[in-house]
Amino acid sequence: MKKRVAVLGATGIVGQRFVSLLANHPWFELSMVTASEKTAGKRYSQVVKWIIEKPMPNQAEELVLEPLNVSRIVEEKIDAAFVALPKEVAVEVEIELARRGIIVISNASNMRLEPDIPLLNPEINADHVEAIEVQRSSRKWSGAIVKVPNCTTAILTLTLKPIYDEYGLKRVIVATMQGLSGAGLTGVPSMMILDNIIPYIEGEEEKVETESRKIMGLFDGNTIVFNNEFTVSASCHRVMVLEGHSLAVFIETNERVDVDEVARVMEEFKNNKIKDMSLPTAPLKPIIVRREIDRPQPRLDRLEGNGMSVVVGRIREDKALNGIKYFAVGHNTLRGAAGTGVLIAELLVKKNIL
Numbered sequence: 001m002k003k004r005v006a007v008l009g010a011t012g013i014v015g016q017r018f019v020s021l022l023a024n025h026p027w028f029e030l031s032m033v034t035a036s037e038k039t040a041g042k043r044y045s046q047v048v049k050w051i052i053e054k055p056m057p058n059q060a061e062e063l064v065l066e067p068l069n070v071s072r073i074v075e076e077k078i079d080a081a082f083v084a085l086p087k088e089v090a091v092e093v094e095i096e097l098a099r100r101g102i103i104v105i106s107n108a109s110n111m112r113l114e115p116d117i118p119l120l121n122p123e124i125n126a127d128h129v130e131a132i133e134v135q136r137s138s139r140k141w142s143g144a145i146v147k148v149p150n151c152t153t154a155i156l157t158l159t160l161k162p163i164y165d166e167y168g169l170k171r172v173i174v175a176t177m178q179g180l181s182g183a184g185l186t187g188v189p190s191m192m193i194l195d196n197i198i199p200y201i202e203g204e205e206e207k208v209e210t211e212s213r214k215i216m217g218l219f220d221g222n223t224i225v226f227n228n229e230f231t232v233s234a235s236c237h238r239v240m241v242l243e244g245h246s247l248a249v250f251i252e253t254n255e256r257v258d259v260d261e262v263a264r265v266m267e268e269f270k271n272n273k274i275k276d277m278s279l280p281t282a283p284l285k286p287i288i289v290r291r292e293i294d295r296p297q298p299r300l301d302r303l304e305g306n307g308m309s310v311v312v313g314r315i316r317e318d319k320a321l322n323g324i325k326y327f328a329v330g331h332n333t334l335r336g337a338a339g340t341g342v343l344i345a346e347l348l349v350k351k352n353i354l
């Protein structure tokens with residue numbers, strides 16, 4: 001029996017990605033799509049400005065957009081709700097959904113740092129799902145809330161984890177070049193971004209600096225403890241790339257790094273927590289290393305592993321930090337949002353939580 005799932009905010013950029021991934025999913029039945037009051041009541045295909053490279057799935061075309069209403073979601077016997085809503089809207093519904101028995105998998109940034117709310121990048125911290133038991137008993141919820149990390153953080157941490165495991169981390173410095181789709185469907189006006197770079201993305205640097213240490217932290221049986229072994233400094237910038245976030249990463253490691261070994265360590269990613277679970281959305285290789293001097297590039301590499309792999313290149317010694325530096329590209333609405341959301345749902349099915 002497939003699980004009945006809803007996409008909340010299904011008309012937006014992340015919502016469209018969810019619809020595209022869920023419509024033909026082997027374990028999930030796309031049963032409900034919601035939007036704001038202004039578009040609710042209309043057919044999905046009538047309203048959506050579809051921007052995904054694949055055609056809109058047939059199952060989605062005829063679905064009627066519902067307004068956002070917790071009671072309707074419960075009435076429709078939805079097992080899991082994928083949230084692609086603005087934070088301010090998500091805050092109002094997520095807790096009520098969890099209280100009424102729904103599993104909430106959310107891209108909105110509210111509650112991401114709370115110690116009983118798993119913030120999952122499954123290859124790194126699938127074991128943090130155990131915090132759901134604590135969450136349920138302390139908050140008296142029959143459902144649960146699980147968060148998808150910030151898009152840049154999801155991409156960065158995937159590259160950090162194998163290095164952390166092998167050499168230890170002291171300091172991570174990252175400068176980002178972030179695609180336009182990261183700002184949502186009506187995000188950045190063309191007059192502001194054409195021929196330009198915007199050197200500020202509200203809240204982004206703080207998210208990268210804090211969420212990374214939660215994802216790389218550990219669940220001690222009671223609470224998710226942040227990793228205090230390393231610090232992260234981020235500078236985040238919006239550039240005129242449609243999709244894909246690019247990261248220049250500089251790392252001070254604990255142990256001396258053999259640059260030739262780093263590519264191997266990343267490609268092998270030995271401590272991948274979901275590698276034996278056969279989850280349909282898990283990429284075969286979470287990290288792909290390119291050896292060409294001018295790769296990765298967002299336009300050419302963002303769809304590797306169906307957008308779930310992060311592509312790393314230009315791995316070299318960092319003499320200033322006594323460590324390494326590299327360039328990484330990841331898909332912000334797949335690895336950084338909906339793809340990881342669906343991967344989390346698959347993990348929850350495997351763990352009998354969903």
Ligand SMILES: NC(=O)c1ccc[n+]([C@@H]2O[C@H](COP(=O)([O-])OP(=O)(O)OC[C@H]3O[C@@H](n4cnc5c(N)ncnc54)[C@H](OP(=O)(O)O)[C@@H]3O)[C@@H](O)[C@H]2O)c1
Pocket residue numbers: 008009010011012013014015034035036037038039040068083084085086087089107108109149150151181182183184185186332333336337
């Ligand atoms: N874009 C990314 O790369 C990315 C990555 C990670 C996380 N996120 C997070 O994911 C969430 C969605 O982002 P997005 O980029 O997909 O945004 P978006 O393109 O602006 O889409 C927002 C969605 O929310 C709906 N919505 C807005 N106000 C609503 C209201 N008052 N009541 C009910 N529905 C409402 C919209 O419906 P209408 O079409 O009817 O307005 C639309 O479906 C945000 O929290 C964002 O921070 C985004």
